Amino acid sequence: MLARDAGRTLRGVIVFALVAVGLAGIAMGLWALRPTPGYSSAAVTAGSPFEVAFEVRNQSPWLALDNLRIYCVLASVRGSSQPPAIAEATDLTLRRGAGGLAPGESATFTCPFRRLLPPASADDPGIAQRAEIYFRSQYDLPFVGTLxxxxxxxxYVLNTQLLPPQWTRKPEP
Structure with missing residues (x-):
């Protein structure tokens, strides 16, 4: 009798564990399907490397990025004690009425990085080569508009080995 009860308890624990693992797998799969933005930079042909246009693309083939807001972050400048600075992207033109990107759609924007620099550094021509930037995007989760x-x-770092130079992902160490 005791062995039978222990067997039922063990079977219950195994069923519970399998259901929990299955639900976790489904949740991870759904999370992996969420839409995410991808970024690229136009080439720096004239003027400051901080005044270049960037492109944001919805990498999801199925879901839209709704109510999209992009913030430009000047993460660090080597040799400077300047803390990270954040500003909302300018000139962002989105085609969707909800202010988002349809699946696979892209848009361009610019970042006001020169405004984020201290006045003494804004005119330093080499500051862009020592800077690291990234983008913070906020958007609504599809089908759950309040989240x-x-x-x-x-x-991203300014890659001067490309001609013309452009902002590229920082290489992994």
Whole structure:
């Protein structure tokens, strides 16, 4: 009798564990399908590297990025004690009525990085080569409009080995 009760308890624990693992797998799969923005930079042809246009693309083939807001972050400048500075992207033109991007759609924007720099550093021509930037986006989760997601992009650095130079993802160490 005791062995039979222990067997039922063990079977219950195993069934519970399998259901929990299955639900966790479904949740992880749904989370992986969420829409995420991807970023790229236009080439720096003239003027300051901080005044270049950036592109944001909805990487999801199925779901839209609704109510999208992009913030530009000057993460660090090597050789400077300046703390990270954040400003909302300017000139962001979105085609969707809800202020978002349809699946696979892209838009351009600019970042007011020169305003984030101290006045003494804003005219330093080499400051862009020592800077690291990233983008913080906020958007509504599809089908659950009241839940806002925040996504931080990887860091970008000015790659002067490309001609013309452009902002590219910082290489992993």
């Amino acid at each position: 806002r997601l925040t996504d931080n992009s990887p860091n």
